[in-house]
Amino acid sequence: MADGVGKRRSAVLGVLLLLAAVALPAQAVAAAPGEPTCAVRDSRLTELSGMVATDDGYVMINDGAENEARRRIFFLDRDCAVVRAVPYPTRPLDTEDLAVGADGTVWVADVGDNDRSRETIAVWKLAPGADRPVLHRMRYPDGPHDAEAMLVTGDGRPVVVTKFSANLYAPTGELRPGATVPLAKVGQVKLPASTTSNPYGLLGRSVITGAATAPDGRRVVLRTYADAFEFDVAGGDVIAALTGGTPRATPLPDEPQGESISYSPDGRALLTVSETAGQPAGTRPTVLRYPLAAPAPSGSPARTPEPTGATPVQRSAERADRDISVVSGAAMAAGALGVLLIVVALVARARRRTTPGK
Template sequence: MRDSRLTEISGMVVTETGFVVVNDSADEEPRRRIFFLDAGCKVVRTVRYPSRPRDTEDLAMGADGTLWVADIGDNDRSRETVALWKLPPGGDRPVLHRMTYPDGPHDAEALLMAGDGRPIIVTKQGGTAGLYAATGDLKPGATVPLEQVGQVSLPRTTTSNPFSFLGRAVVTGAATAPDRRRVVLRTYADAFEFDVVDGDVVAALTGGTPRVVPLPDEPQGESITYSRDGRFLLTVSETADQPPGTKPTVLRYPVPAVAQAASSSAARHTPTPSAAARGASATEGRVRALIGAVGAVGLVLVVAGLLGMARSRRAGKR
């Protein structure tokens, strides 16, 4: 991406023709837009907000193509309300919907859509993240109470990232697969994919066991989405605090569930070898195993822990 306005990308979704992205709490007015990109990551359209957003942190797309912008960031935990901006397909004026937490302010950077179309906010705090959903229909001009509907604890990892253990603990983004049967949460270090049954995203996050996808050493990874076919996870980092000239780059990671399904399918369709072939294969296998064992003697793996806290100018937020 070469557009100078896209330096703090915090949310991204894939469309049929490209991407939609938003910046994170942009101080400069030209960056406070919803940006529509083509498949080559060139900006082809922008949509302005009718009033100034506070801290836009994520994007989600409903099954009907409605775009939801999560204005839910709260670094200082001082906001009385958070908000979602709703933009219908083809729309050019997002509508503001305000909400309030039942237990005081929270910083959050992740948004998911439940099977019934209800938005779910995932808070950023490390260790155990809260899941919050509206108690009723969102209405323009009204403030709707949120309720806590669950908590999610992510597995510990050792994935290298710029923010050490903190980067492996805080949720910075989320996405829903095109088939609505999987969702993913991300930190600065990893992605965690959960299976969803009957659209129950809360049950998936609170009771499921995620598949872990390392996202090592991304500069400041906050955005995540699925490819159109659901086979890959796509991510992009903020670049505002990176060396001059650094451009936002979309990275691609294979989805474990898809790879496992392909492997299982291939195994089911592999012809059964003859007895002679099995014997020859077994002998060859034993020889290879012996060679491999000899070659493996003395191999030592050293894993170095990355120490220190965030090195960005927004270390308090990250």
Template sequence: MRVRGRLTWGRRARALAVLTVLLAGVLPPAVALVPGTASAGAAAGTPVCEVRDNRLREISGMVATDDGYVVINDGADDEARRRIFFLDQRCAVRRTVSFPSRPRDTEDLAVGRDGTVWVADIGDNDRSRPTVGVWRLAPGAEQPVLHRMTYPDRPHDAEALLLDASGRPLIITKGGSGTGFLYAPTTALRADATTPLTALGQVTLPTTTTSNPFSFLGRGVITGAAAAPDGRRVALRSYADAFEYDVPDGDVVRALTTGTARITPLPDEPQGESITYSRDGRSLLTVSEAAGQPTSRPTILRYPATATTATATPATESVDPVSPTAVRPAAGEIGGAGGRTWPLVAGAGTLVLLLGLAGVLRWRHTARQ
């Protein structure tokens, strides 16, 4: 996610990852942070095609269609990038659709059974937006229609969108400790009204050790979501992995909140925020942002969809019943990197250092990034 005038979450995470490496060299072994290492059997995806259009340097959402792909950019600073892009099967732009007004922070895409494209304008780095929105582009429409929504508790940063069996949009918050929260509209969406959202539960990602640019931080955030064409599977992704859940009865919320994930490592993608299923449902397709990497272009990668249940277990956490987004570590522990547990006292000291740096990185820049 990029935010004008502020350091992006990705840059904050990179800075924290650097601190992790530095701390690993100066702290005792009991409290050293372990950088990410590839999961057993992790392999890079197979390239499908390269996106060469310079307007598409920050792809944050993607869906596969019968004749290609639909993608959107992260953020809204550049007018030329504030569009819905339709690509052919070789990743060439064949047409674009402009927004009738400026979006705030577009982060994900979903496609309904009738071909309607849903754009999730739900990013909120600073958790300050009074409303979020989804843009609905009906088949044959010239422009999308904005539907505003508001959270029942407080603003959240989110980058993942799914549709349930009835076509209702589901927002999954980004989290940060391996836990995201699900929200959905309480009533039918209207273009002339702001619809309240309701909380539906939480999803906790399994712990992995997959190598990624943000180390353990990148494994605990939800950056995208996708549904299989037949609706019987859904996938969430982090910067490091994809997590597939079976949806045998059409209940997406129950699948995410009570199901067991199957894990596909997505190792070392530069800044992976997009995921979709291939049209035959046999593959997972991803694409990463390429901003800040002048020598590379976004490339769609293919990974085989999983078929067996993973043995990984969710991270051990408890949720504050009063504040559902405040996640408390289990008694006597502080969450670890790649499943590792830190001793309470030493780990707390390290966490304070990380949180202190995160606070410093929130200062405002006067120059436009």
């Protein structure tokens, strides 16, 4: 990644990958890769963190970028060519996910917080035909969290899903420009266990990096670096679906850094796109299509790879949410200490070789 936020995220992911490799070797599953739909060739779109598919093409955003030209809401055609780029009136901090309401309003989730240091998070709302999005601030009730996923309910209520603990937060009142609205914790998601191969191993199968709502509002999906988990929504109650439903799993194997997900406009497939900053030169972000199986009939059990409920992976992820900065610091300190000990041993060995009588 090109910016400070990206570098910190890369460091954190590196630590997570190391921990996952030590805790449990990655287990591959027989899962089909997504079908390429189109490749994004605009050089401003390499740190993709959010995507929504529309009838005309796509809406995409980067995460927080140092390069001012990348801080835009990008509209693309069906061939993934940029046709419009809307700037923010002030600099966003860390934009991570997207949603489009039934009225065409674009919602941008400015909720990323790798250091867990933000006093507030925000959503930007871009009305149809507007040339600038409007900022709406929110505050967690229990301190900062890192989040990369957001859903918008049918009545226009954003639901933020935290990355490591899968906690759900929603505003306690109507969002207003210039005001900070308190959030309330409204539940927690329990994802099934997974063995899907991905670049980040064990923890890559549990951290939540994106979310989307089906065009008809009857399904929602959460994704990790490895899988997509689709929940049926009854009566428009997204919270009840996420906290009490049994999801259907769609493996998303070996995506480079999958943080974006959307339903296709007809609702028959899931679409994803990966961030490519840090990938080999010439790698283009590519929209991938994963066909969906028909939902289970009412009253029938949904398809899932494992029984739901708290798993050791999720408990580990919850601890990571609290302690990731400590782990990162400890890892760096341990590495520095190891190098120092090696240097001391080499110096001592050289001295023994040059001391008379030795």
